Amino acid sequence: MAKYLVIGNWKMNGNLSRSEQLVEDILAQLPVLPTLEVAVCPPFTYLAPVAKRLRDTAVKLGAQNLCEHSAGAYTGEVAGPMLADFGTRFVLVGHSERRSLYGESSELVAAKVETALECVLTPVLCVGETLEEREAGKAEAVISSQLQPVLARIGSSAMKRVVIAYEPVWAIGTGKTASPQQAQDIHAFIRTSLQQADAWSDDHSRLLYGGSVKADNAAELFGQADIHGALVGGASLKAEDFVAICHAAG
Ligand code: PEP
Numbered sequence: 001m002a003k004y005l006v007i008g009n010w011k012m013n014g015n016l017s018r019s020e021q022l023v024e025d026i027l028a029q030l031p032v033l034p035t036l037e038v039a040v041c042p043p044f045t046y047l048a049p050v051a052k053r054l055r056d057t058a059v060k061l062g063a064q065n066l067c068e069h070s071a072g073a074y075t076g077e078v079a080g081p082m083l084a085d086f087g088t089r090f091v092l093v094g095h096s097e098r099r100s101l102y103g104e105s106s107e108l109v110a111a112k113v114e115t116a117l118e119c120v121l122t123p124v125l126c127v128g129e130t131l132e133e134r135e136a137g138k139a140e141a142v143i144s145s146q147l148q149p150v151l152a153r154i155g156s157s158a159m160k161r162v163v164i165a166y167e168p169v170w171a172i173g174t175g176k177t178a179s180p181q182q183a184q185d186i187h188a189f190i191r192t193s194l195q196q197a198d199a200w201s202d203d204h205s206r207l208l209y210g211g212s213v214k215a216d217n218a219a220e221l222f223g224q225a226d227i228h229g230a231l232v233g234g235a236s237l238k239a240e241d242f243v244a245i246c247h248a249a250g
Pocket residue numbers: 009167171172173174175210211212213231232233234235
């Protein structure tokens with residue numbers, strides 16, 4: 001089985017000195033855990049200084065987004081090869097904030113996943129339903145509709161190289177975590193769907209849970225059979241909280 005993976009998504013928070021301090025504190029407090037991979041996703045402008053500090057450490061670099069094109073006249077965008085230049089290993093794609101605030105469709109998300117793979121970045125494909133969709137009994141249908149365009153675009157073999165983060169929209173930044181059973185049920189659904197499409201590898205595929213993960217709920221979530229790590233927002237901005245979550249997985 002692949003190592004557990006915990007990724008911190010700093011979103012659009014902090015400044016240069018706070019980013020440098022945060023990475024310093026994480027490195028000081030995080031022991032190397034043999035069964036765990038850890039990454040942080042700073043804002044684009046702090047990738048370079050964070051990358052410099054992470055060099056030769058066990059913590060990997062991630063980005064929060066990328067352009068679906070690899071170069072050209074796309075003002076304000078950041079291309080996959082540019083991220084790769086800094087030693088970026090992971091890139092979040094299709095975060096619910098990108099989908100809801102910036103209108104990213106599942107087709108655009110699929111194009112971004114493809115570009116990330118071409119740039120040898122590991123895409124972390126975020127999927128998840130809103131509260132309204134859950135209450136209407138549509139959670140699985142929504143997740144299928146987010147996975148399907150990606151599968152159709154990149155194919156089942158490449159899908160095995162994609163990390164998938166199940167992030168129920170109603171649990172992101174709200175303090176409401178999905179119960180371990182609710183998360184496990186959706187993770188099992190995703191795994192089964194991918195297995196049926198021959199897009200799952202027991203050795204490489206990983207399903208992360210995201211949505212108000214904290215030090216005090218992480219261990220129970222990681223105890224579920226199909227939860228292989230976490231995508232952490234708010235709690236990744238405090239080194240001790242983030243490191244405690246990593247410990248729960250390690
Ligand atoms: C996220 O934005 O990916 C996330 C999971 O945020 P939070 O942990 O703050 O809910």
